[in-house]
Amino acid sequence: MKIFAISDTHLSTVAEKPMxxxxxxxxxxxxxxxxxxxxxxxxxxxxxxxxDISWGMYLEEALPDLExxxxxxxxxxxxRGNHDYWWKSISAVRNALPENMYAIQNDCLRFDDVLxxxxxxxxxxxxxxxxxxxxxxxxxELIRLELSLQAMQKMRKEDDFVVAMxxxxxxxxxxxxxxxxxxxxxxxxxxxVYGHLHGKSCRVKLDFVKNGIxxxxxxxxxxxxxxxxxxxxx
Numbered sequence: 001m002k003i004f005a006i007s008d009t010h011l012s013t014v015a016e017k018p019m020x021x022x023x024x025x026x027x028x029x030x031x032x033x034x035x036x037x038x039x040x041x042x043x044x045x046x047x048x049x050x051x052d053i054s055w056g057m058y059l060e061e062a063l064p065d066l067e068x069x070x071x072x073x074x075x076x077x078x079x080r081g082n083h084d085y086w087w088k089s090i091s092a093v094r095n096a097l098p099e100n101m102y103a104i105q106n107d108c109l110r111f112d113d114v115l116x117x118x119x120x121x122x123x124x125x126x127x128x129x130x131x132x133x134x135x136x137x138x139x140x141e142l143i144r145l146e147l148s149l150q151a152m153q154k155m156r157k158e159d160d161f162v163v164a165m166x167x168x169x170x171x172x173x174x175x176x177x178x179x180x181x182x183x184x185x186x187x188x189x190x191x192x193v194y195g196h197l198h199g200k201s202c203r204v205k206l207d208f209v210k211n212g213i214x215x216x217x218x219x220x221x222x223x224x225x226x227x228x229x230x231x232x233x234x
Contacts, residue, residue, distance in 0.1 A: 001044050001045055001046065001111070001112055001114070002040075002041075002042070002045045002046070002229060002232075003045065003046045003047075003048065003114065003163065003229070003230040003232055004037075004040060004041060004045065004046070004047045004048070004074075004227035004228060004229050004230065005047070005048040005049075005050065005193045005216060005218040005227065005228045005230060006033060006037075006047065006048075006049060006218050006220055006223070006226075006227050006228065007049055007050035007051055007052065007081070007167070007193070007194070007195025007196075007218045007219055007220065008050075008051065008052040008081065008195045008196065008198065008218075008219040008220050008221070009029075009030060009033065009049065009052070009053055009054075009065075009069070009220060010029075010052055010053075010054075010055060010083070011030060011053065011054045011055065011065035011068060011069075012054070012055040012056075012065070013054075013064035013065050013068065014056055014061040014062075014064055014065075026221060029220055029221070029225050030068070032224075032225035032226075033220060033225045033226075033227070034072060036225065036226045036227055037072050037073065037227055038072070038073065040227055040229070041072070041073045041074040041227070042073065042074065043073055043074060044074070044075075045073070045074040045075070046074060046075050046076075046077060046111055046114065046116070047072070047074050047075070047076050047077070047227065048077050048079075048116065048163065048165055048193050048218075048230075049069070049076060049077070049078045049079065050079050050081070050118075050165045050166065050167055050193050050194055050195045050218060051078075051079050051080055051081025051082070051083075051084060051120065051165075051167030051195055051196070052081030052082065052083045052084060052167065052195060052196070053065065053066070053069070053078055053081065053084055054066065054084065054086060055083065056085070056086040057085050057086060058085075058086050059086045059087075059088070059092060059093065059096055061086060062084075062086035062087075063096060066096065066097060066098060066101065067098055069098075069101065070097070070098025070099070070100070070101045071098075074100070075100045075101075075102065075111065076100065076101040076102070077101075077102045077103075077104060077109065077116050077165070078097075078101065078102070078103050078104070079103075079104050079105075079118055079119075079120065079165045079166070079167060080103075080105065080120050080167065081120065081167040081195065081196065082120070082167060082168070082196070090103060090105045093105075104116060104117065104118050104119075104148070104165055105119070106119045106144040106145075106147045106148045106151075107147070107148055107151050108148060108151040108152040108155055110155055113157070113159055113160050113161060114160065114161050114162075114163065114232060115152050115155060115156060115160050115161070115162045115163070116163050116165065117148040117149060117151060117152040117162070117163075117164050117165070118145070118148055118163075118164045118165030118166050118193075119141060119144040119145045119147075119148050119166060120141060120144075120166065120167045120168065121141050121145065121166040121167055121168035121169075121170065121180065121194070122134070122137045122138040122140075122141045122168055123138070123168055124138075124168070124169065124170065124171055124172045124178045124179075124180060125138075125172060126172050126173065126174070141168075142179055142180065142183065145164075145166065145180065145183055146183055148164070149164070149183060149184075149186075149187040149189070150187075152164075152187065153187055161190050161191075161232045162187075162188070162189045162190045162191070163189070163190065163191045163192070163193060163230065164184055164189045164191070164192045164193070165192075165193050165194070166180070166192065166193075166194045167194065167195055167196050168194065168196050169194050169196060169197060169204060169217070170184065170192060170194060170215065171210075171215075173204065175204065175205070175208065175210065177210075177211075181210065181211065181213075184213055185211055185212070185213065189213055190213070190214070190232075191213065191214045191215075191216065191230055191232075192213060192214070192215045192216065193216050193218055193228075193230070194215070194216070194217060194218070195217065195218055195219045196219065197217060197219050197222065198219055198221055198222070199221075204217055205217070206222060206223065206228075214231075216228055216230065
């Protein structure tokens, strides 16, 4: 079994919000993702999608986008992003997902000897929070992340490989230690997959090892619309 990751697909079958208005890097972006996907992924492989999946405002608007992803090979594991407004009730989301498609929300799933956990997260500040509301959401997301990590820890066996998914970067633009990275280290996560960052001005490294944990930025425009393979050897 191999594991791949991509994020920020920003599909808009119903919402009619084409991404190519943001530059040439977004032209035919999902077709390019699928072409690479079909070349790499087998039916027993995992593909992690760390948020911002569909521009649909409601679940029924997102369903055609989820079905497009569901048609691709492998088992798909999705996480909510900040633009996934359609993602409200986790039970409703899970009931609507195509076969071989799974949703993570502050919990953990096992696939053979691989554990996938995670939560959406929030912006890690450079110094102080911009507002009390930002700080409130950030603290709430820390609680949700730890709930997911605790669920993982209860399931964990000696030889398991642990991947944590979070939509927001787990550190600031300077890639400094944060309460998020401290939690990930506390629970001895092997790899973290995240997205959210776009554009040429993005300063975060795509593949970065910090305090023994590998961090992978997988926003599709940052990785040339190609799936990133996760090395699950320890």
